[in-house]
Amino acid sequence: MHEMSIALAVIGQVEEAAERAGDVTAVRSVRLEVGELAGVVPDSLSFCFELACAGTLLEGAELLADPVPGRARCAPCAHEWAVGMPPSLTCPRCGGAAGDLLSGRELRITAVHWEDGATPAAPTREPIAEER
Template sequence: MHEMSIALAVIGQVEEAAEQAGDITAVRSVRIQVGELAGVVPDALSFCFELACAGTVLEGAELVTDSVPGRARCAPCAHEWAVGMPPRLSCPRCGGATTDLLSGRELQIVSVRWEDGPTHALTREPIPEER
């Protein structure tokens, strides 16, 4: 289950940001973007996140997941469409197979809310994937 490695990567990045911010005693919530083509099961990620937060500054934090739909653009005719699941990567207008994936593979932390504090946007770096 690669959702556990993703949860651990999120926790690691948030702990690092909390340490750099200084004097952070608890994290209330973490908001992430997950593209529908990222191969991540949001419920499994939430479960793993809750387990992995135990004993950390994130213990009890809520994981808020924003789903990002997959969208593609046909290079020859510039038509854009929702890719859907299973993904349709050939152009529905002209049948072209030369497409650019515009969205749907995102996996990144958007913001973190500290205990009794404001929401902080983190740099929008992708969450490292397991290799």
């Protein structure tokens, strides 16, 4: 179950960001972009995240997953389409092979809301993790 390793990596990155920020007392929520082609089962990730947060600064934090649909662009005709699941990488317009997979592989932290000594639920404004 690679969702547990993903959950642990997310927790580690959030803890590092909280440490850099200083006086963080609790993490309330973590928002992720999860591409439909990333091979992640959202319910399994939520379950693993909840288990892995026990005893950490993130205990009780909510995991919010924003799905990102897979999209491709045909190199020969420049048509773009939703690839769906299972992915269809053949252009529905001309039958050519997809030249570019534009989205759908994302797995990144986009926001964290935490409490610190000064301000409750202060959100971060920049991603703290890059695409896997």
